Amino acid sequence: MPHPVIALVLLSMTTSTLGAAPAPELSVRYERPDSPRAEQARKLLKDSGALKTRIRLPKPVKVVARDCDEADARWDGGKRRITICYSLVDKVRRTMTGIAETEEADARTTKARTEGALAVLFHHQLGHALSAMNGLGDSHAQADQFAALTLAADAPAHVVPAPEARHLLAGHAGIDHLSGPDESATFACLLYGSDPARHARIAQGGWVPAERAPACAGEYDRVKSTIGSMAVARP
Template structure:
């Protein structure tokens, strides 16, 4: 959930550790090529988005183990490549970020995801006095994976972006999660709660990082994600409306807001609107 800017597509954050990771020898680098079915859309067995794990720095060993055991980058690749094929291909590298935060670099076509985001998210919940489940922690990292993948998609496909690219990337993350049906809705709810907690726990730091022109505030992101969640399935999420969560006046327009955000991405990708909707939408 941490963010920092790098001038390309970096994200805001509340601090990082100081050490960079050391790269594994080539023979030990784990790479996962995307494999998609004809039913998934335009993807092929070609590797359009691959995963690479760098050796973590010492403090990040447990975080790296969590990411590897849960196979979160591989899950993100599977969902992204079910919707879009990237040509030229993009590498998703998972490493110790040493204070720089997750980002996408268009010069190298590399998505960089941080092991240390795991410990930072745990620390946020500790500072906020709340418990954090492993499933919620996984949801937070998946949102980062989808958000940074969105920057890669925008760059590789040379998509026109209306408004701020960071907001458009958040909408892609919401789309990727909501395509997962009820499980994705629960994940998006966890993500929104994490942004809400960040806003109230680190309010002064978040408002004074010099990136207000590129990134919405943590509070704005929390509300936007709740709006997309509610707009996608109002009958299942009326409980997210409240004065300190999703204001009622905003909620009234969320179905329209989500339809527009979803349509913007599907139109940009040249995909029919029905491809944005999960075919396995069980009740909560």
């Protein structure tokens, strides 16, 4: 008969094996850029922390930041890989800088908006990954729903800058997954609805239509009750 302490250890190991195992973390790789502009984009993306997450995943996922032929961000279900292109990061940076010059926004505001936009890009792709790996299909609308949930749970510092950035970029074509005023309003509504008191600035900024704002908490609750269990952050 095994020693009581050994038996306790074996029981603990068995329980851990049979119970819910910790979700695997994302692996993130920044490939070597081929130009000074791409290097600037790599540094911006890495320093922003936008690719960090504590969201539980059903399977391992790789995140690769790299040079691409097009300004793009994409999820590859076959390889379980999220790709963020330096050219897209550079396009977001240049567009945000142009908006800041027009508005005469300060450097701190521009930095927060740019990092918020990068967080949306990543969390939208993370949404595609969660949707696909949980067998829910693969639509941009559902990826946006996951992105709102994961941002609210995982990146509180980006919750207000993210919808602001998306609102500013909604009319700019060619900025992957950030264009579109209707999509921007829905995304802002979900983030505002996650905590209307704490995120009041989203409504005050006009990033969600005033007539829609009172219903946003209900919209958020409906989305959370449907897919919230698949978008949980580790403590």
